[in-house]
Amino acid sequence: MSAELIDHVQQYLGKNFPIKLISQGAEALVFETSKHPFDPTLDKEYIIKYRPFKKYRHEQIDRVITKKRTVGECRCLVKLSNMEGINVPQFIASDPHNGFIWQSKIGQTLKDGTFSNLRNFLWLNNNDKNAYTEEVKQVLLNVGKQIGILHTNQYVHGDLTSSNIVLQQEDCNGKWVPFLIDFGLSGYSTLVEDKGVDLYVLERAILSTHSLYAEKYNEWLLEGYKQAYQDQEDLTQVLKRFEEVRLRGRKRSMLG
């Protein structure tokens, strides 16, 4: 039960620590808080991400995975925040044995009251009138570019879906800036294979979640992705592998 889990988190943080559950993903509970974990002078909006113990898994398997993913995510957040051009939340603190991570808050509420991740943004525009507007195009180009920069820096995300990309509107011009989140399955990799799989996972996620307009969406994402590459040789290799991975899927009908 999620009530039980929230109690557990409250106990861990101390009774009067203000927290508010904002989402329950597959792997983690995400809380919002107004307090800094240890420095009261830095109090502002933060996110606490908690990976609870999964009762269905054997204790030992769970312990290893929770620690590995929490540590991996922290490491990635720190490395990526020092990189030019990538938008990720700022890392604040963590407790990998218990599965806690603090990070800065990003995202806002969309017109229809939902959280501003890419999935909700695309669903909001999920009609013939709005699906192909310049606004949507720019957002997807920028998302593709973010992934491109990530890959040119030899990092792979590992779990690219439209709900793992959060949009934030810039105050000055109202432009949506994409942030990548959820680096639990990410890591450093120079392999073309991993990048190809990354792109394939994203393509499939878009196809299954936003099937009506997926073709155009994927085209824009890829266009943005290409813009991020300076070295065309690398780009060609990744795209070639991406094609191969796509053909590799099971029970794919072979035409021609």
Place this chain on the structure above:
Amino acid sequence: MLQPELQKVLPKNGKDYYICLGLEGSANKLGFGVIKQSLSDPLDTEVISNIRDTYNAPPGEGFMPRDTARHHKNWSCRILKQVIEECKEKLGQGFDIKKDIDCIAFTKGPGMGAPLHSVCVFARTLSLLHNIPLIPVNHCIGHIEMGRCITKGLNPVVLYVSGGNTQVIAYSNNRYRIFGETLDIAVGNCLDRFARILKISNSPSPGYNIEQLARKGKHLIELPYTVKGMDLSMSGILQYLEQLTKSFLSNGSKFSKQKKRKLLEYLNDTEMIDSVEITVEDLCFSFQEHLFAMLIEITERAMAHVGSDEVLIVGGVGCNLRLQEMMETMCKDRNGKMFATDDRFCIDNGVMIAQAGVLQYRYGYVLENLKDTRVTQTFRTDEVFVNWRE
């Protein structure tokens, strides 16, 4: 639920129900089934007959396409006779194939070519002989529709786990869309191949025997765990375990002291580790725990992604009680609900093919040319246009 405008074909002789014969033989199971589906509600289905015969290869071997096809050819007529007997018992002695059956459904794919083909030839013969419409059915859709029929029309995330398939499926916009799947081998195949190394019996099924052994397992060995987003990969864990098991067997069914200390390192207690023996049961136990944890994880991811609270497990591996138990625990934590079926409907059977076939038939599928009944080994779940759902 019901779309009258799509109700294109009515039952024969003015009945208020359809009768369909389903023929399934995509792998080592040959299953024939007859169902009675109500005209008013496509999910109101009564099973009239459900007979299956399994070809079991000897221990240490898998089933070969050639032998399996021969088995299917040998048994087709005998099983059909049994089915007709059961129909006569339940529907009255006047039951006649030509007069009463509305359509014949058979598996078009995916599956092994030779067995598929032998059943297909049988289906064509019956259809031409008695002049009954023939409906080619996608095997995976059969599993899903049967599960949906049992859960009565909810919209669950479907975990389809069997010898040849591992997919997480959800319905949207007239297709069953694949959200996550295996990138290499299927979970049933993985279990079968492990059973082959240990020479575990193939009867009633290798997976069932592994399950029984795993219940007695106590010590967990850490194995690779590979989840990639909503997809997973199982060849790594299989290969690692294969090597481990081979060294285990060649060492007289036990591990050397050093190896054991390394495998159980996480216990942090050398004395205790030295006092225990790792057994075949422990290997099976560790294998199942890791494999199923991966499956549940990707299912949970898909549930969170599409925002659904219900899960349905289908396919042969779906009868594994440990898998069902783990899924149940996961659903409880998400305030969701889990549905599973028993071995009559989980393991390949003719009834599910009949159920999916009738749906296609009543919503207007017409076979134009006998050429379209050609079987195919590669037939993806999301290729089928599902016009019988909103």
